[in-house]
Amino acid sequence: MNILAFDTSTGIFSISLKTDQNRFDFSCDMGFKHSETLVTEIELFLKRGDLSVSDLDLIVCPRGPGSFTGLRIGMATAKGLSLGSGIPMVTVPTMDMIAYGFDYFEGIVVPIIDARKKRFYTAVFSKGDKISDNLDLTPEEISTILKEHERILLTGPDVLEFSKYMDINGKIYIDKLNNKSWSGNLIDLGIKQYKEFGASSDSEGPLYLRRSEAEIGITRKP
Amino acid sequence: MDLYRIESIEEFELLGTDDFMYSKNITIIEWSEKITEYLPDNTITITISILPDKTRQINIEGM
Numbered sequence: 001m002n003i004l005a006f007d008t009s010t011g012i013f014s015i016s017l018k019t020d021q022n023r024f025d026f027s028c029d030m031g032f033k034h035s036e037t038l039v040t041e042i043e044l045f046l047k048r049g050d051l052s053v054s055d056l057d058l059i060v061c062p063r064g065p066g067s068f069t070g071l072r073i074g075m076a077t078a079k080g081l082s083l084g085s086g087i088p089m090v091t092v093p094t095m096d097m098i099a100y101g102f103d104y105f106e107g108i109v110v111p112i113i114d115a116r117k118k119r120f121y122t123a124v125f126s127k128g129d130k131i132s133d134n135l136d137l138t139p140e141e142i143s144t145i146l147k148e149h150e151r152i153l154l155t156g157p158d159v160l161e162f163s164k165y166m167d168i169n170g171k172i173y174i175d176k177l178n179n180k181s182w183s184g185n186l187i188d189l190g191i192k193q194y195k196e197f198g199a200s201s202d203s204e205g206p207l208y209l210r211r212s213e214a215e216i217g218i219t220r221k222p
Numbered sequence: 223m224d225l226y227r228i229e230s231i232e233e234f235e236l237l238g239t240d241d242f243m244y245s246k247n248i249t250i251i252e253w254s255e256k257i258t259e260y261l262p263d264n265t266i267t268i269t270i271s272i273l274p275d276k277t278r279q280i281n282i283e284g285m
Contacts, residue, residue, distance in 0.1 A: 011241075032241040069238030116240050117259050210235055 001057045002049070004081075005186035006042065008034035008074040009066030009094045010113055010157045014183035017045045024048050027181035034073045042077070053085045060190030062182075063091035063200075064207030065121040065134055066113055071206035079202070088199035092189045093207065095123035095134055098156045100185040103128030107151025107171075110142075114158040121209060136209045139165035146172065225253040231260065 006015040013034055014027035024045055028037070046052065059082050061074040075091065082089035098111035102125070113121040115136055122142055124132040132145075143166065146152050154162065155175035163174055223242070228234050234257050243249045243262060254261060266284040273279055 031245050067238065067241055068236060069241050072238065114244075116244070208236075210232060 003058045005060035005183045007183045008070040009062040012157050014181040015041050016183035016187050017049045018187050019049050056087045059089040060186040062094045065209040066094045090190050090193045091200050097182045097185050099125040105153050108149045109153045112156040112159050112162045223251045225256045228256050
């Protein structure tokens with residue numbers, strides 16, 4: 001199976017291509033320049049894998065939450081490739097993407113993305129299982145959740161920003177190593193999701209976790 | 223950015239322009255009072271007042 005995955009949901013960009021023989025990964029942290037970077041990197045990766053778009057079997061990108069613009073760039077590009085070439089695509093929740101691979105941790109795994117307004121997107125995982133919804137909370141609200149657990153691993157692109165709000169004691173571990181690149185996780189999670197549930201619907205949009213355009217339109221004064 | 227026509231903070235969020243404000247670049251915002259809760263901690267506020275003699279007084283806070 002030839003699978004292309006890319007993540008533009010945060011300021012860190014990453015892309016992975018897995019073919020039957022080879023595997024390519026790339027990530028960079030240069031701020032939100034995904035609209036300039038993404039298509040160029042896709043072309044480069046296909047060249048590396050000696051593939052054309054139509055040789056792909058699956059395309060994977062995050063669903064959200066995350067940067068609204070970042071999610072739109074990723075999903076719009078994935079949909080364009082998918083619909084244009086007839087290749088199935090799946091989207092993976094961002095929190096699941098970041099928490100993937102930590103099922104060995106004896107405690108809870110808590111991915112953290114800066115949601116601005118001094119709030120953070122997060123979720124709670126235990127031994128690889130998601131045990132909460134996708135959440136949009138203040139540091140105090142997250143702290144209330146963490147207090148119920150004995151061992152906690154914080155991971156994700158904004159853990160260091162978040163840790164300023166926490167009293168980091170012996171029971172909270174900060175993942176300083178793996179908070180850099182998640183497109184490889186999208187490959188594994190994408191395959192799993194596709195086999196279990198099939199391709200994402202064409203009409204699916206990003207998961208913002210904030211009030212939607214429809215809700216804002218309803219409450220706008222005529 | 224000129225946020226004069228923005229009617230709610232949610233409308234601003236959906237534009238996705240908050241990424242500009244949190245970059246390493248300079249963002250100049252007119253009508254920033256519409257999105258106070260979104261402004262970063264290191265925001266510099268410039269207030270321009272028109273005095274009775276028609277001159278301008280400029281206050282700069284946050285430098």
